[in-house]
Amino acid sequence: MSAGPDPAGDLLDRVLLTRVVEPGDEAGGRWVREFGVEEVARRLREGAPPLPGVSGRRWAGLLARAGQADPRRDLAVAREAGVRFVRPGGAEWPGQLDDLGDARPLGLWVRGRPSLRMWALKSVAVVGARACTEYGAHMAATLAADLAGRGWVVVSGGAYGVDGAAHRGALGAGGATVAVLACGVDRPYPRGHTELINRIAEQGLVVGELAPGEHPTPSRFILRNRVIAALTRGTVVVEAAHRSGSLVTARAAQRLGRHTIGVPGPATSGLSAGVHELLRGDAVLVTDAADVIEMVGDIGDLAPDRRGPVLPRDLLEPRARHVLAALPARRAATAAEIARGAQTSEDDAIARLYELRALGYVERHDDGWKLTRQAVISVRDGRRRS
Structure with a gap:
């Protein structure tokens, strides 16, 4: 306009x-x-x-x-x-x-030096319960610190609980954070967060729709959440009960076509029930900042492949792995029996068995083949991971 x-x-x-x-x-x-x-x-x-x-x-x-x-x-x-x-x-x-x-806001009151427009271009919201658990505070702070460390601006509402933990995490990492308030930006609320909000204004930005001196009301908190959702590329909900205000932010993000993201909690925790409800819908489950960036980032911002340590057997050619997996753990087996288990021919099984023997995985035992001690451990570890 x-x-x-x-x-x-x-x-x-x-x-x-x-x-x-x-x-x-x-x-x-x-x-x-x-x-x-x-x-x-x-x-x-x-x-x-x-x-x-x-x-x-x-x-x-x-x-x-x-x-x-x-x-x-x-x-x-x-x-x-x-x-x-x-x-x-x-x-x-x-x-x-x-x-x-x-x-849309008629305008925004902004406290802090950086450009709101530039910071909002690469921002993500981290929101959640005010009465959060230690787990929720830890996850919010860790996510925010890692996001800030990777050059992302962390946006939240300045409230107690998850919001405060997210702001502190970003600040502690020397990163960027924005607090969107439901009152005048010259009157930090909650009062217990006055020092935190002042620090955000020094290192980041404090933003609000209301004129100087205005006080928050319950409806203003709810309506403030739409600004958090619209301002950012996606909203991460760390902990939220079924009626949490952070779910309002998440649903606003969904309506606006932004990414909606949830951090799972214990199945028995009422403070994670709202997050789990989101995850049963269109929200995406994440466990760390790399997952979040894969969702909200640019092409090529991919999270690392979630794999355990590479085992020696992982380096085998696929057909050799199949033959190795077909050997019994505690006894010898004939080539014909191993071939049936590996769904291959007996000649192919024998060829693979000789390869495996050269690598120290199997040994000849009378008329059959048996796993070495090294191979027993490798196969057991592989089955645990599968």
């Missing part, structure tokens, strides 16, 4: 609307799309008749808010706190937020 012919006016109008219209209000977004920011702001300032799709009572409430709003004061308070206002069409606006349609 273009900033319009009067960028200064558009800025003040949008700042006004962040005081008046609640985050994610699709009616307000539709008004902006159909009438333009300037016209919507004018009607609110002048007490004009209601815009379409709103009751008289609600419109009166919006007019009361508009009467108390002072966008110039908000911008001055923001500047004093080191906060800037980023709006659609501006150089720092992350275009992927436009996928939210009429629920």
Whole structure:
């Protein structure tokens, strides 16, 4: 969306609307799309008749808010706190937020030095339960540290539990992290995370839709989650009960066509029940940062092959492995018996047996063939892995 012919006016109008219209209000977004920011702001300032799709009572409430709003004061308070206002069409606006349609933020208040648009290009959300277990905190911190160490920006909500662990993991790795708050970015919430959020603002970015000084409410937490989902390439849920707010983020990511990713937990843990529900649907199971990057990264960002140590028998030619596997573990067998087990001819089995003898896997025993001690151990290990 273009900033319009009067960028200064558009800025003040949008700042006004962040005081008046609640985050994610699709009616307000539709008004902006159909009438333009300037016209919507004018009607609110002048007490004009209601815009379409709103009751008289609600419109009166919006007019009361508009009467108390002072966008110039908000911008001055923001500047004093080191906060800037980023709006659609501006150089720092992350275009992927436009996928939210009429629920797109009217603008974002941003605290921190880096470019939000550039950081969002290679970002992944790590979210989960506030009352997480030690396992959940460990997984969130480890994932975030590894993602940050590989050049990814970790986005979360600044809350207790998994969110805080993810931010700390990224910061501890010297990496990039973004906290998306459900309040004014000049008022860290929760208060117990004031030091953490201030540190994020110094090393990363703190972002929010609400004007300076605004407090969080339950609905604002829920609506904040759509920004986390839209801003990032994918959402990783570490721990979540059936009614966890982090599931809202994951489902928003699914609706937006982003990757939805889950870290499994114990089958008996209620705090992993919501994650397991996601995994029974379209979410993808991951266990480490390499798995996550394979999902959200560019072509060629593949996780390593999940294999155990290479055993000597793995280096054998396939038909020789089949013959080796057909030998009994504790007795000798004839070539004919081994051939039947390997589903090959007796002549081919004998040829392979002589190869295996040269490699120390088998030995002649009267009229039959028997595994050596080395081969017994190798075959046993191979069967454990299969």
